[in-house]
Amino acid sequence: MTDCKITDRQMNDRRSFLRAGMCSLASTLISTAGFRLDAFAANAAPDPGFHLVDVTSQAGINFRHNSGAYGGKLLPETLGAGCAFLDYDGDGWQDILLVNGADWPGHKREPISQPNFLKLYRNNRNGTFSDVTRSAGLDVEMYGMGMAVGDYDNDGFPDILITCVGQNRLFKNTGKGTFIDVTKSSGLGGRQALSTSALWFDFDRDGLLDLFVCNYVKWSAEHDVFCSFDGKHKSYCTPEAYRGETCWLFHNRGNGTFEDVTASCGIFDSSSKSLGVAMLDYDHDGWPDLLVTNDTQPNKLYRNQRNGTFKDVAVDAGIAFSTEGRARAGMGVDVADFENAGRPGVAITNFDNEMTGLYRLTNGGNYVDVAMPSGVGQASKDKLGFGCVFLDADLDGALDLAVVNGHIDDTVRNVSGVGYAQPPQLFLNRGKGNFVDVASAIGGGFSQPKVGRGLAYGDFDRDGDLDLLITTNNGPAYLYRNDQTSGNRSIRIRLIGTKSNRDAIGALVKIFHGTPYAATKATSHGTVIQSRMVKGGSSYLSQSELPVTFGLGKQDKIDRLLIEWPSGRTEEYKNLAAGRSYECVETKGITPLPGF
């Protein structure tokens, strides 16, 4: 019989209600006529196997982004701010960081006594969070954009870089629940830019996390360009109006300071207008490469040449331009092995009418945009995408794709008929390269239109599945708890580097298990390989948790776990039970944790 489980919350949603009605009707027909319409039902309204619950208020998240918009239509107001799951206190529970903007100088609206800072929420381990911003010393006023979380000093506590309009800020984690601003002392001071996404990664594999920062365009409030649709009223400019700005790469000297190697490492490019960055191992050489998305400029794929320099191979790899040969408005980006083929696939969100790019990597090292045949292209055609993450939302062993959308200009509907607030999308990977958007079927108001910007995932309630965190431009943040309904199981691995950087960023984790699931690929030995890279960055202005999660369907164990550490060391563990987390310390072995 057709499975038509509808929750009370889903019943509140009109579409879900209709779906429930249809399901009920279908069930009646099936039971009456004795037909089996399972396949039909699966195509018409796929059962996602999980649902999302909006627990923002319940969890005590009370955040509202402040773009500072006062009518001046300044470019950064459109970009929003990011979010992150991080374990800042090292208690094994994912905490939340929400970056905020600020009022523009001369246009202060908030009481000086209650400025709208970024927010750090500590996980109370019971489904709720506490605002610890002030006690953590992060109540610093700045026009924040994104962040990169990484333990650059390998002290076991993640540090935070906040990218800003103006001077970026590096906050060192003291390990005592507080942060101190080390921007100046680290050598990152004295730089004004419109920075966006950033990530920590160890490009020279010296065991120290280096810092990559994206910059959008050369912009300052004093030199803002007057753009207008009607010639009278100012509107937000497109990036063509501004000069590009190079991204930055800072090498970690290991003494708490950083060296700007932008020029010497070959990534300097004054034409770039970068918004997103993801790390990947494009050429499987164990050296981390970078994929940078640019707005109206070709994307860059910086291939690590293993000598401290990078070479842009995006054009040759086929990911610089759209299939029409046009540079799209690249926003967010994520990289993952969504085909379970051992190759890093890519998702890049773009402007409306440009579709989200979904790239699979061929054996020849070429990226092919499969957005249209996969179903992602058509579904994202009228969306302006920002944050995007690959995650196994239904724990079936195939990576799904979550995307948040929202336009940059609230007057857009007067121009193109495309909405300002747009519904987020969750594309379930149905195997064989097919993705189906099930956002409207997973409840929680997830599909309600939002002016989405940041997106991150993390298992904040330690139930083994991945929850979602969304930020919106000049609006609230949303925390969605993932509740599995299908009984699928998972296994989570937390890595701690010793020779490698302590966060193990850049480590490649592979698991091998028996029965293939929906979109998994069996090897010649009949086993299935899934792989995840421990990585920071990705999405848009955001960062997801560092532990990796593998969906296993109904499997109760994995046969093998293979870890390729950034240091070059490889470790292998066998017969690990599903349904729990493991902590693996480089060279020291693996330890099961109680539960997740």
Added chain:
Amino acid sequence: MNNTANRFGRDPNNGHVPAMGRSVLWPIKSLVHRLTPLYPRDVPRSPALGSTAPHRTPTSGLFLGLIITLAAVVTYSAYITRQISGLRELQNNLVDRNRKDSLQLLRIQNDLNSLALAMRDMLDNDEPYPLTAWSAQFQRVRADLDDALRREQRVAPVNRTAEQERYLEDSVAQFWDAADRTFALANGPNQAEARTQIRISLRARQEALSTAVSRLLVQNNESEEQAALRIGRIYYRVQRQVYLFLTATLIAILFTSLYLIRSNRRLFAQLATLSEQRSELAQKLIATQESTLRHISRELHDEFGQILTAVGAMLTRAGKHAPEGSPLRAELREVCEITQTTLDKVRSLSQALHPVMLEETGLESTLDWYLPVVERQAGLHVFYEKSGESFSVKGDAAIHVYRIVQEALNNVTRHSGASEAWVRLRFLPDTLTMEVEDHGKGLEAPATMQEKGIGLVAMRERAELLGGNIEFGPPTQDRSGTLVRLKVPREMLNSDAE
């Protein structure tokens, strides 16, 4: 209703009638066969028919028209093929090539613009990086520019001069040479000198290159416009030819149609004349037949009848002179009886050849007499049915109807294999209908003209002479046999049909 079934009139000749059919029809058939070859001599021809019918057919004219049309189509196809070929060549060699070249030139121009922007950034000096930081950016642009130039050379328009090619190559080479020297300079302590080089040398070369590329783009555009004009002219010519061809084709179709109509009209006229002549001939044959039969019948009745009557009377008289009981007297009586029998047969034959009753009492009475005779002689059971208010049918009309009944019953006796026949005579207010029906084998398609005989033809001709129509067919859809149905308008029966 005045129905009469199986009511036969009295036999005026004691029911003794000579066998009908072959003995009677033979002379007619012979006559037809004999007369047929005479047709060219005896049948008058119209002057028009004689001069056109056998010699003028439309085939040759149509054949000629077909050849002309095919020749026109072939010629036109060749012309169009040549024009399309020219158009394709023009598009491939000029327009498409130009467009591809323009795209590459735009790509080159875009690269040059990127270099210009990079140089502007280098001169602005607002980055915390040395000028060498732009080296990788320059190399990326250089790689793309080199590729674009290679592709551009492959699709360069044919009218590109060698000087232009050389100038472009030399300018690009000089630019990169200057760029390399500038970066070499920037690699040292002379950043300011390098910036000066960018300002006075590199930028100038870039601008010169950009101008050269712009000129090539303009040149391509002009070539494309000229090609568009030429293509327009070709389209105009082809369009004109299409109109001409269509007009010529329409005229050809018009003339061919007119010619066909004229030919068909002539053929139909010819057919009508032939049909008329055939009908006329058949009528004459029938008239001749009837006249001959009437003459023979009268001769037999009047001449031979008188003679035999006289011989009988004389023999009777001579017998009276012979002694009573003598052998002579007995022989004379026997001769007298033979003479009387001969006389009866002559009278019967005369009646069969041309019943005098037809002229004296009309068709109805004749049939009343004739049908029992046929029944008796042919062993055919005839059901005779009369209906309607009878009217007088005499003269030639009566003869024709009588002959049709005679021939139909003769066919029943000879061919149908049936032992029963139905004869229906219906006097309708404005029509006389006569039907002869049997349930025998029915009409079969005759194998030859000889087999087909003259019987059915003669029946049809007689019907036509009567101004009526005759039908032959099975009695009903699901029953074998033959039904001959004659319908004659009443007014034709009252006039002299011949």
